[in-house]
Amino acid sequence: MTYNTQPIASHFIDGKYVEDKAGEPIPVIYPATGEVIATVYSATPAIIDQALAAAKRAGKEWAAMTGTQRGRVLRRAADIMRMRNHDLSVLETYDTGKPYQETSVADATSGADALEYFGGLAGAITGEHIQLGDDFVYTRREPLGVCVGIGAWNYPTQIASWKGAPALACGNTMVFKPSETTPLCALKVAEILHEAGAPAGVYNVIQGYGAVGASLITDTRVAKVSLTGSVPTGRKVYAAAAEGIRHVTMELGGKSPLVIFDDANLENAVSGAILGNFYSSGQVCSNGTRVFVQKGIKEAFLARLSERLKGVKMGDPQDPDVNFGPMVSERQRDIVEGFIAKGKAEGARLITGGNRVDGQGYFLEPTVFADVTDDMTIAREEIFGPVLSVLDFDTEEEVIARANETKFGLAAGVFTSDLTRAHRVVAGFDAGTCYINTYNLAPVEAPFGGSKQSGVGRENSKAAIEHYTQIKGVYVAMGDVEAPF
Numbered sequence: 001m002t003y004n005t006q007p008i009a010s011h012f013i014d015g016k017y018v019e020d021k022a023g024e025p026i027p028v029i030y031p032a033t034g035e036v037i038a039t040v041y042s043a044t045p046a047i048i049d050q051a052l053a054a055a056k057r058a059g060k061e062w063a064a065m066t067g068t069q070r071g072r073v074l075r076r077a078a079d080i081m082r083m084r085n086h087d088l089s090v091l092e093t094y095d096t097g098k099p100y101q102e103t104s105v106a107d108a109t110s111g112a113d114a115l116e117y118f119g120g121l122a123g124a125i126t127g128e129h130i131q132l133g134d135d136f137v138y139t140r141r142e143p144l145g146v147c148v149g150i151g152a153w154n155y156p157t158q159i160a161s162w163k164g165a166p167a168l169a170c171g172n173t174m175v176f177k178p179s180e181t182t183p184l185c186a187l188k189v190a191e192i193l194h195e196a197g198a199p200a201g202v203y204n205v206i207q208g209y210g211a212v213g214a215s216l217i218t219d220t221r222v223a224k225v226s227l228t229g230s231v232p233t234g235r236k237v238y239a240a241a242a243e244g245i246r247h248v249t250m251e252l253g254g255k256s257p258l259v260i261f262d263d264a265n266l267e268n269a270v271s272g273a274i275l276g277n278f279y280s281s282g283q284v285c286s287n288g289t290r291v292f293v294q295k296g297i298k299e300a301f302l303a304r305l306s307e308r309l310k311g312v313k314m315g316d317p318q319d320p321d322v323n324f325g326p327m328v329s330e331r332q333r334d335i336v337e338g339f340i341a342k343g344k345a346e347g348a349r350l351i352t353g354g355n356r357v358d359g360q361g362y363f364l365e366p367t368v369f370a371d372v373t374d375d376m377t378i379a380r381e382e383i384f385g386p387v388l389s390v391l392d393f394d395t396e397e398e399v400i401a402r403a404n405e406t407k408f409g410l411a412a413g414v415f416t417s418d419l420t421r422a423h424r425v426v427a428g429f430d431a432g433t434c435y436i437n438t439y440n441l442a443p444v445e446a447p448f449g450g451s452k453q454s455g456v457g458r459e460n461s462k463a464a465i466e467h468y469t470q471i472k473g474v475y476v477a478m479g480d481v482e483a484p485f
Helices: 045-064 067-083 085-096 100-106 108-124 156-169 185-195 210-217 231-243 266-275 295-311 330-345 396-403 419-428 463-467
Strands: 011-013 016-018 025-030 035-041 129-132 135-143 146-150 173-177 203-205 222-228 247-251 257-260 290-294 349-352 367-370 387-393 411-415 433-436 469-476
Touching (some): 011 045, 011 185, 045 146, 045 173, 045 203, 067 108, 067 156, 085 100, 100 108, 146 210, 156 173, 173 185, 173 210, 210 222, 222 231, 231 247, 257 266, 257 396, 387 396, 396 419, 411 419, 419 433, 463 469
Parallel strands (some): 146 173, 173 203, 222 247, 257 290, 257 411, 290 387, 367 387, 411 433
Antiparallel strands (some): 011 016, 011 203, 025 035, 349 367
8 A cells, every 4th residue: 555654744834834844853654664654844943933823813713703613614624534534544554553444443533523522512612690689790611722732642633633622612722743753643633624614823733852842831822731641741741831820631641450350241351451451552541451350250361361362463554454553663662572571570470472573563462461469560650552461359349449559540440240339349440531341432422531640631521621711700780889988
């Protein structure tokens, strides 16, 4: 399959592609082969200023439109995105290495869902009326202004849309910086939004490493920062945003528990564990990488999981039959291999996998460890790769306590046939996004986000409106004004 991955230019600003090769070159590497397939250039100070100036200027026109008018643009963009799903999915696969079998159903389609959902919601963003005798108060829900989005490399199209859709629906404008590892897809999101009728400057994309992100989030024109990334990056962004008292949403890392009781449907539980550990080659922030299996079914679970993993098919990710892709980069593969080595060294029992795959690209076998204990490195630290750790447990009380013994709190899941217990366990989880008898679904209608060090705020659902608007209260007096003198 041939595809021109070289973008028209590195940046999309004020409704058009913009290039400035004075910036540092950023090679775009196809993870399946290790080949450089494109080059973009990091934003220079002039490019950063141009993007922020465009977003600031466009804000007045965009905010002055009715919510219904803005929603119409977003819904039109959703239609275009769905119409181009094939090409966008091919590009996503080149950008990330994820199999086309996955990207064709989980990436641009998810971005389109966000655009459609918030496009439909835009006209319903309203204030309220509060009667106070003859007087009354009304509230206005107003946009924040220029929002900065900083994306992660695992879902570039989806994240660009998840941040852009609610921001734009509320009347804000955006400057989005994708990860330097996967810089291509966000440019297409910007192009589609402009084609759908978003005025020039409403949604801008610029490239760059961490210094570019730092310049964006400390600029006085910026009112809000939304980050998807790691906890260490989140700390830096949070501190920098705090200097200017900026609004912040953060979706950070996780070390999420997946609890499987002995009365669970074994086949469904294995499916949940696969989705929570090996989808996107394990590169998902909400992954349930600590799989707590009640002792009565532990060996049956391991046997069935090992059997199911024989269905893994690696190869060219553009082949629709391939269902397991490479790590996003050589560096990420090396990091994950380091965790596998620690798992072996600390006494975990390797059930399957654990090896680098010979040939081109950054492939690692799906890896399963058993007899993992809570103090092992692979049970404490986020791996962000295809490594599943099985931990034994006896009782419900025990497993809830152990599941919560982590600095993270992004997601958690439980498999059981006892729904009373399922709701009780979910209530006991210290996590923002929970699942019962499934795992890792993220419909736009549902809020997504974490607690503890996994982040602040929520993406998606009506909850996102709270994070992209501010409330203005207006007191209206209907009579004379009394004063003490």
